[in-house]
Amino acid sequence: MSLCTECFKKGNHQRHDFNMFLSQAGGACDCGDTSVMKETGFCDRHGPNKGANKGNAPSDLMCVAEAMMPRIIFRLIQYLRENSKHISPDTYxxxxxxxxxxxxxxxxFNNMGGLMRRVMTLALTNxxxxxxxxxxxxNLDTEYDQYLAESKRIYEEALKSVPNPEPLEEYKECPSLQEQLVHKTFLEELVFWTVKFEFPQKVVCLLLHMLPDPDYKEALTKAFVLHYSRIPMMLERSNDPDTLSNCVVHVSVQLFSNESLALRMTEQLNLLHVMVVSLKYMMSKILMQNTLHDANKNFHLVVDCGKRVMKEHCYWPLVSDLNNVLSHRPVALKFMADDSLLRMWFTFLAMFQGMNVNHRELSQHVEFEPNTYYAAFSAELEASAYPMWALVSHLTDPSTAHLTRRVLTACLNEFREWLEAINFTSPSMNDILQVSFHLPLHRYLAVFLCQAVAKQGITLDEVLPSSETLKLLMMHPLRVQVSFYIDDLKINRNMHSNKISKRSCKKRKGRMIVTLEFHHQ
Structure with missing residues (x-):
């Protein structure tokens, strides 16, 4: 949570130790928001008795502001339309x-207080x-009529320039996954231009500074979710995806950290589906043929770790938002209770399964390691492991055992498809010259199996696949272990060829032999 200086100074900090720093990107004060802070921490302006001894404002006090505010906001909208033609990072x-x-x-106007803020939010959401x-x-009789017509034409052209990912058939009617955007309020169009102009800080601050109004906060969150699936394309196009990523999260963290609001967006606008579709859309554009085993018989597609999306972590804000909403228990439970969502999620994870294949070089020394290593490990950690731990943290007792079974079923189904796609049909298939360290499907299976047995009273017999499938599933993790010990032994031989003790060398060889024998069995 964050506090503005004024609210912090008006709060009770007796015997508190604190560290203050100033946000460089602006933000919204959380004082008064019971979903973020306890009421005992509110300042005297936002405390539980803030409305005591205060009468209502005269009905005619704000009439001029109420008449003018929609036109003032519309002028900003028109200005953004005018300047969207031939847009480039410099021009916007x-x-x-x-x-x-x-x-x-x-x-x-917003800083004048609650009365003027209410006038602004009503104008934005009307x-x-x-x-x-x-x-x-x-008839377009006047010059202004002609200007309105041209403004509307520019706006409609701009809508086409920010397309939506192709949704699944069953979600084509979902408002947040529609191919054509339909704006009904100034706020919704303003959010569109915020996305189109790559989240300019001044506009973002304007949107966030009105969050103390609870009705506006929900309206802004809905508008943001409606445009969310367009954000991946903007991240791909951006000349500075790192800055844009921070700007996106600066908005989303204010909206999705509220559990009740995130749950409503999940139920009303399919927020979880929108997030997973957005991630799949971004990764599906950088897929390449997997080269594990026989490349001619492998029709599995994995992400190309050399692409800009991976190397510059363009996916990071989407993953950060997903982890944020999955930290809310009700949202996470809905995620794991939806079979279609789980299928989509594991299809997404399969894009990382077996990526960045390492080929053993036998003829010459590798002078420079490729920089795809960092991109690959970062992606598996952020886009696969973090959401996994967020989900597992909610499965702590037998009451959620049915959800664990759903996850394991979806994981094993995707496993079987992956084994078929890479044409891995026998554990005796020998391929000692290549290995991939990236096995997120194995990671999910292992972690959820462990949780099921340790915390939820599920027996292995209930959830393990057939012994034939198990043998196939074991081979790739074992291949990683063998690779590790071979490289470990080779490095130590090079570094300590004359110093390594016989006992240490024998111990290392013994470990390697045990692993290799297990691999052979």
Whole structure:
């Protein structure tokens, strides 16, 4: 959570030890949000008695602001439309810079207090005002009518420039996975331009500074989810994906950290499906033929770790958001209770299974190791292992055993498809010159099996596959172990050829021989 300076100073910090730092990217103050903080930590302006002895404002006090605010916001929308033509990283930065005073004025309005903030949020979320101000007359008699028509044309062209990933057939009716975006409020269109302009800091601050209004917070979260599946494409296009990633998470962490809100988005807008579809979409564009075993008989596709998406971690904000929402127990349980979602997730994980194959070089020394190692290990850790531990943390007793069984079933189904795709039909298939260290399906199977037996009262007989399948599943982890010990022995021989003791050498050889014999069996 974060606090603005004013709320922090007005809070009770008696006998508290604290460390203060200033956010360089702005943010939203969480004081007053009971989903983030206990009420005892609120300042006197946001505490439980903040409304005591306060009367209602006169009905005519804000009438001018209420009449003008929708038009002021619409002018910002029109400006963003005008400057979206022939957009490039330089031009959109210039456009936002030129609008700095106008956006600052809106921020000043918000800082006037709750009354003006309420006027702003109502204007942003009012469908009728959005429809009225956007309406283009048929005759186009005036210059402004012609301007409105041109503004609308530019807007419609811009919508086509940010396409949506192809959703599964059963989710084509989901509002957040529609091919064509349909905006109903100024807020929804403003979020669209925020995505299109790659999350300019000033606009992001404007959106986040109004979060103390609970109705607005839900409306902003809905608008963000509606545009979420468009974000992967912007990350791929960006000249500075690292900065853009931080900007995306700066918004999403404010919205998805609220458990009740994340759960509502999951139920109403299929948030989990949107996130997994977005991740699959990003990775599906960088797939290559897997080269494990016989490349001519292997039709499995894995991610190319040399591509920019992997090397620059363009997927990071999507994975970070998924881990965030899976930290909420009700959301995680819904994830594991949905068979179609689990199938989609394990299909995504299979894109990492067997990636970045290591080939043993026998003829000459490898002078420089390829930098795909870092990309591969980072991706498996962030996109595979972190969500796995988030899910497992909620499976702590027999009451969730049925969910563990669902996960294991989905994992084994994907395993069988993977074994078929790489044409691995017998444990005796010998291939000593290559190995992949990336086996996320094995990792999931091992961890969920362990949790099932240790914490949930499930026996191995209930969840293990046939002995034939088990033998096939064991071979690739054993291959990794053999590789490790061969390399370990080779390095130690090179480094300590004259110093290594016979006892140590015998011990190392013994370990290697045991592993190799197990592999042969």
């Amino acid at each position: 930065k210039d456009a936002i810079r030129d609008a700095d005073f106008f956006i600052s004025m809106l921020l000043d 469908p009728q005002k959005y429809r009225e101000l956007n309406e283009v007359p048929e």
